[in-house]
Amino acid sequence: MTSSFGWLDTDHAQRRRMLEVVDLFKEQGTVDELGIGSIRDTFSDALFPGTSTLLTRLRYVLFVPWLVERSVRSTSTVDDAVRRLRADEIRLIESLLEGYRDEERGRNQGILGQTARAKLKRMPSEVYWGPLGRWHLRTWDTGVVGHLRRASALRGASRGRTETDDAGARDTLLDTGFDLAGLEPPGDLLRSTTFDLRPEEAEVLLERLRTTTHGSLLGWLLEHRGAVDLGAASVAQLPLAGVPTDLRTVVDHATRFSLAVHGASLLYNLLVAEAADLPGQVENYRERLDEWHEELVETRTLDGWDRSELWSVLTARNERIPLPTRGFTDAWLDVLLDGDRIEDSSRARDLVAARERRLKGGRARLTNRSARESWKGESGTGRLDYRWGVTLRLLGDLLPALPHSPSTIRRGQPTDTLLTAGTTA
Numbered sequence: 398m399t400s401s402f403g404w405l406d407t408d409h410a411q412r413r414r415m416l417e418v419v420d421l422f423k424e425q426g427t428v429d430e431l432g433i434g435s436i437r438d439t440f441s442d443a444l445f446p447g448t449s450t451l452l453t454r455l456r457y458v459l460f461v462p463w464l465v466e467r468s469v470r471s472t473s474t475v476d477d478a479v480r481r482l483r484a485d486e487i488r489l490i491e492s493l494l495e496g497y498r499d500e501e502r503g504r505n506q507g508i509l510g511q512t513a514r515a516k517l518k519r520m521p522s523e524v525y526w527g528p529l530g531r532w533h534l535r536t537w538d539t540g541v542v543g544h545l546r547r548a549s550a551l552r553g554a555s556r557g558r559t560e561t562d563d564a565g566a567r568d569t570l571l572d573t574g575f576d577l578a579g580l581e582p583p584g585d586l587l588r589s590t591t592f593d594l595r596p597e598e599a600e601v602l603l604e605r606l607r608t609t610t611h612g613s614l615l616g617w618l619l620e621h622r623g624a625v626d627l628g629a630a631s632v633a634q635l636p637l638a639g640v641p642t643d644l645r646t647v648v649d650h651a652t653r654f655s656l657a658v659h660g661a662s663l664l665y666n667l668l669v670a671e672a673a674d675l676p677g678q679v680e681n682y683r684e685r686l687d688e689w690h691e692e693l694v695e696t697r698t699l700d701g702w703d704r705s706e707l708w709s710v711l712t713a714r715n716e717r718i719p720l721p722t723r724g725f726t727d728a729w730l731d732v733l734l735d736g737d738r739i740e741d742s743s744r745a746r747d748l749v750a751a752r753e754r755r756l757k758g759g760r761a762r763l764t765n766r767s768a769r770e771s772w773k774g775e776s777g778t779g780r781l782d783y784r785w786g787v788t789l790r791l792l793g794d795l796l797p798a799l800p801h802s803p804s805t806i807r808r809g810q811p812t813d814t815l816l817t818a819g820t821t822a
Contacts, residue, residue: 430665430777431749432756433658435722439715440651441783444614444632447531447606448784448791451524453507454592455602455794458534460489461522462575463582465541469548469573478545486510486520488587496591506592507790529575532609537574544574577601592794599798606795615788617644627793632785650707653698654726655781660689661729662777664739665749669762669776673769685778686740699733725752 429437441448468482490510497503503511509524510517522541529535537544551572578601583590594602603619610616614632617640618625629635633652637645663686670678693699704727711718725748732745739745753761762769 428777430756431658431661431725431752432719432722433726435715435718436654436711436726437781437783439711439718440647440654440781443647443714444651445784445788446610446613446615447528448615448787449524449527450784450787451519452528452787452791453509455791456592456594456598457509457521457525458529458532458602459577459580459582459598460586461525461529462534462573462577463586464489465522465544465548466573466575467582469545469552472549473553475542475546475549478549479542482522482541482545483520485587486522487515487517489521489590490514490517492585492587492590493592495589532605534576534605535574536572536576539574548574578605594794594798596798596800599795600800602795603799612644614640614644614648617641618792622796622799625792625796627789627796629785629789631780631782646706647710650702650710651781651783653702654707655783656689656693656696656698657730657733658726659778659780660686660693660733660739661745661749663689664745665753666775666778667740668746668749669769669772670774672763673772675774678774683740686738690738693733699730702730704730721755 464482464485467485468478472478472481487510490508491514493506493508494503494511497506497508500506509519509521526535526541530538535544537547539547580598580601583595603622607616607619610619614635618635621639624636626634626636632648637648640648663682667679667682667686670682708723728748729745732739732742732748735742735744737745750761750763753763757768759765760768762772
């Protein structure tokens with residue numbers, strides 16, 4: 398019998414998080430097999446606020462408001478506006494494909510709906526609605542349909558009150574629910590367009606992101622963009638000289654946690670390979686655990702790691718990290734401090750196996766043969782990058798488009814291969 402799940406669509410933020418979870422199931426390397434997603438997301442939001450694993454290119458934060466406003470202007474009811482918005486978002490797919498015609502029809506450009514076209518279920522307006530609010534490009538606290546309803550009502554009211562002496566009333570009627578600082582769409586938006594930002598667009602987005610992400614690593618990088626290296630493969634490779642102490646502390650704990658918990662993911666896959674009696678995979682994961690252990694030692698990740706400060710940093714930003722997740726994390730770090738090779742540690746093996754049973758019950762791969770048959774040789778082995786891959790692509794769109802872009806900004810390999818990378822949020 399096919400498994401399924403559902404959720405109550407209570408607000409956009411919760412819906413976005415659920416959609417991110419659904420996306421993780423599509424990529425074997427990114428599945429959260431050991432239930433540490435709440436910690437991962439807390440670090441991700443602290444470092445790169447407004448981002449999500451669903452984002453591909455930055456110019457969508459302009460495309461979406463432009464199309465929403467267009468749908469309201471050209472219709473008289475909210476139902477018509479909803480239909481018009483969907484039709485225009487499908488036209489945007491074709492326009493982007495036309496814009497990248499000479500580049501294998503947009504292959505690897507991050508075009509949402511490139512394959513599905515008119516059958517696309519999750520439109521850019523849904524994917525980018527959260528970031529639009531977080532970065533204050535959207536000013537109304539509603540979902541997409543609620544926004545269209547309010548905008549349609551205001552437009553209807555404005556048609557009935559073309560003139561008024563009340564300046565405040567006029568401002569209300571003219572309010573679109575977006576603040577793009579006067580940026581207008583290009584005339585060929587729905588005929589042939591690309592993700593290349595115009596200089597004036599880049600300047601507006603730089604200022605908006607810089608101010609709304611102040612205090613985060615993203616905000617700091619935008620403040621010090623002259624030294625940004627778009628070839629950095631991870632947060633740990635970024636040149637962070639001059640980063641404020643409190644932010645450096647967050648980065649330090651996030652980097653340590655990423656490497657430390659990676660060993661648990663590798664061990665989990667080793668245990669599954671053993672249970673499935675796959676000698677080749679067993680040897681593969683033992684070799685990968687050897688490499689991981691060498692990196693753990695060489696980087697001195699565990700040395701001087703203040704566990705109480707780790708939890709202080711996390712809970713200050715998210716009080717809802719589940720106690721079982723904290724318990725598993727502390728127990729795992731205790732195992733690592735023992736200094737034993739975890740692939741041969743009964744304590745480490747029992748801990749990982751018990752964690753899977755707690756999370757999955759009867760569907761745990763280590764105890765359920767049919768569940769094990771769905772394993773394709775790898776699951777949840779992607780190293781946590783806290784959405785750095787996504788952020789890298791967004792910065793790669795923004796920074797080179799700025800007038801007088803610093804020559805030190807480089808486009809490296811990771812920006813070109815981001816959309817096929819197997820790292821986790």
